[in-house]
Amino acid sequence: MSRQSYELQASSRERVGKGSARALRREKKIPAVIYGDKKAPLPIAIDFKEADKRLRAGGFKTTVATINIDGEKILVIPKDYSLDPVKDTLVHVDFLRVAAGATVTVFVPVHVHGQDKSPGIKRGGALNYVRHDIELSVRADAIPEAIDVDVSTLDINDSVHISAVKLPEGAKPVIGDRDFTIVTIAPPAGFSEDAA
Numbered sequence: 282m283s284r285q286s287y288e289l290q291a292s293s294r295e296r297v298g299k300g301s302a303r304a305l306r307r308e309k310k311i312p313a314v315i316y317g318d319k320k321a322p323l324p325i326a327i328d329f330k331e332a333d334k335r336l337r338a339g340g341f342k343t344t345v346a347t348i349n350i351d352g353e354k355i356l357v358i359p360k361d362y363s364l365d366p367v368k369d370t371l372v373h374v375d376f377l378r379v380a381a382g383a384t385v386t387v388f389v390p391v392h393v394h395g396q397d398k399s400p401g402i403k404r405g406g407a408l409n410y411v412r413h414d415i416e417l418s419v420r421a422d423a424i425p426e427a428i429d430v431d432v433s434t435l436d437i438n439d440s441v442h443i444s445a446v447k448l449p450e451g452a453k454p455v456i457g458d459r460d461f462t463i464v465t466i467a468p469p470a471g472f473s474e475d476a477a
Contacts, residue, residue, distance in 0.1 A: 288347040288354075289331060294324040302373070311371055315348065315357055318378035325350060333371050336362065343387050343424050345379055358385055358421060379421045386455060388414040389425055391463055395433025401466035406437040409467040415443070419452040430463055440465040 294301065294312065302312045311332050315323040325348065335341055341359050348355045357376035365372050379385060391413055396402050415428050428448070430441050442460045454461075 286345050286347065287335060288349055289327050289335070291325040291327045291348050291350045293350055294326050297324050306372065311374060313374040313376060315355060315376045315378055316360070318380055320378065323350075323355075327374070329371065332374060336371055340390075340426060343389055343426070345421050345424070346376075348376065356381075356421075358387070358424075383421050384418055385421045385424070386416060386418050387424055388416050389419075390414045390427050391430055392427040393430045393432055393464055395431045398433035399435050399466065401435050401437040401439060402432075404437055405469040406466040407469065408432065409465045411440075411462045411464060415463070416455040417448070417452045418455055419449065423449050423451060425449050425452070428463075432464060432466065435466045437466050437468045 291313070294305070297312075305312050305326050306329070309329045310326040311329050313325050313327050313332075315325060327348075335344075335346070341362070343358075345356060345358050348357050356379045358379050359374055360377045361375040362371060363373040364370065377385070391410065393408065393410075396408060399406075399408075402408060417424075419425070425448075428446060430446060432441065435441070440462045441464050442462055443454050443456075444460045446463065448454070
């Protein structure tokens with residue numbers, strides 16, 4: 282199930298560069314740019330508080346949003362953002378225009394469940410994430426919140442590969458040339474199959 286879309290109010294920016302970006306941040310605004318769809322980049326300013334709230338809510342880069350610039354609504358997906366290295370606050374966002382029915386490439390987080398039932402974990406094994414997220418090519422209106430991986434039947438040295446995971450209809454992993462591993466149950470230190 283894809284995340285709920287949201288709308289951000291924005292204003293276009295005439296000036297770009299460090300000086301104007303600093304001035305915007307003093308006004309509690311974030312400089313941002315909308316790219317893509319074979320159109321010229323559009324520099325905008327968005328409200329810091331609203332943008333930061335959306336970032337901290339999770340799934341920021343996997344949720345389609347609407348940017349409202351003086352009544353003109355543009356469908357976008359956040360592609361990248363920058364945080365202040367000291368204050369850990371949002372300082373810039375890059376958005377990608379999304380055309381109706383477009384396919385986008387996004388990293389979707391992996392959510393694991395069934396650890397409490399896993400025989401391997403009960404025997405002292407450790408859950409090892411090989412991939413914390415999976416890069417998918419998926420329709421913009423069907424981006425999943427997460428990829429669910431069930432480990433309830435895994436024993437020590439067992440693993441889950443992408444072929445064993447149910448993806449949303451039309452979604453394909455970007456890595457298509459191999460059946461890559463997502464999680465494994467690693468043996469505890471000193472583990473011997475003979476002693477088990």
